[in-house]
Amino acid sequence: MKMKVFSLLLIAAGLLIIVYGGWKIYDTNRQTGDSLTDAKKAVAAGGSLDGSSAESFKPAMGEAVGILYIPRLKAELPIVEGTSADDLEKGVGHYKGSYYPKQNGQIVLSGHRDTVFRRTGELELGDRLEVEMPYGRYAYEIIKTKIVDQDDTSIITLQNKKEELVLTTCYPFSYIGNAPQRYIIYAKPL
Template sequence: MKSKLVGYLILTVGICFIGYASWGIIQSNVKANDTLEAAKKIVEESPSKSSKDNFLPKQGETVGILKLPTIKAELAIVEGTDPEELEKGVGHYKGSYFPEQNGQIVLSGHRDTVFKQLGELKLGDELQVEIAYGKFSYKIIDTKIVDSDDTSIITLQNEKEELILTTCYPFGYIGNAPQRYIIYAEKK
């Protein structure tokens, strides 16, 4: 009798954990979809109002769309990489550059929500960034796996334009991942 009760208790706790985790993922997906709709409006309505020189979004502001044609994904880009921003979509690393600003563009996202299919991308695949002042295409030229505390990939260099995508790795890992998956792309 006692072992049966313990079994039911463990089962109930497990179901609660799964439910809680599932609810979090669903909520994040809903926020990401809402933010994507806002991003589409920004990209469609703003071309004449912005230029690369006066493009200075505020923390948490929706700034554009990242398109990954190979995996048929459209993801909102939000300024900042704090948890609040990453719940809404792909975070633009504050201090990094935007297209045509001749520097390192760093975009980060969660591996279990917006970047869940990132591992399916291959060298040569196209990445597209759409923001208020234009549409820009990039080609994947390299990938790398680094330790989670390795910040050497974010140099904020201002010598040549490059797009860098970052997410936690391994993709199926439960909990805080020990590594980061990095994609490097150059302007087409």
Template sequence: MKKLAFLFIMIGIVLLSIGGYQYFNIQAAEQQAANEANKRLEDSKNQTKDSSSHQRTIENFSPNTGDAVGFLHIPAIEAELPIIEGTDPEELEKGVGHYDTSAYPTENDQIVMSGHRDTVFRSLGEVEVGDTFMVELPYGNFEYEMVDSKIVDADDTSIIQSTAPKEELVITTCYPFSYIGNAPERYIIYAKPIYE
């Protein structure tokens, strides 16, 4: 009986160690992505100051897969999350992934961002209709207001579609939030631009 108890304790220690190691790696990857995004934003501001002919526009913005391009700010949950170009597992470990086939702000189409429910979007379920999101990129800051949400099957890709000429921010994550393992559904937030 003592051997069995010892075995369970050892298994518990190993599992906690693996979980802790993974958590540390994810936190380090997010911090590195945040540093890269801050540098990119700062470089863009400096270029604009140094050259009167250089404008901060979408035309001068062409990120590569894996680049940290900016931040997604969610004031309701006090989140400042790095935006990474691409949505493969490597990108989603660093922050919020931008679907590379979707638009960016000012392109007047659907902007799709995705993240893990157990890392960057842990508290996303607390965001409500009327709450705002701010997308900070090298060519400007863009604000959106949540107008709706829905839950779909995990393999439902119908939410990704052109909305041209109307701009729409779509944020997706796995659902339910407390599910352990591969979640069977996706939680979708729809947000519309706030024009000043």
């Protein structure tokens, strides 16, 4: 009798985990879709927005501000200001304090390996990345990738000597739980 109850509890726990996981995937996809719609509106508004030039562009935290295109993956991803857990559920997070295109500095974009950046491991050196903002569309070429420890923050320099695009995500891609490393992609403007 005790074994039967224990088995039923295990089955119930497993079903709850599956339902919760399914809900999280659905909710993240919904939020990313909503953010993409908002980002497209922001980009389409272009010059009619306050701060629509590169120099004065300063969006609010959590705001959908642009679109990251990854042609090789046929991906169109919303860029959201901020990298909190809530921001990353909406799309690709722009690291606060980093720059935007045409601001002559390090642009840092982060995303979850199991949502928006789940296929970044398929990218190769020379692949193109495009960032569309309300003030223009900018192309970059991947020039380097590397893997670092999860606490290695040396890749975020926030330098403003030359423009570079840096994508970050957790690694290994198929790891379950909190990944011990980060996968970094460096790209230069074209």
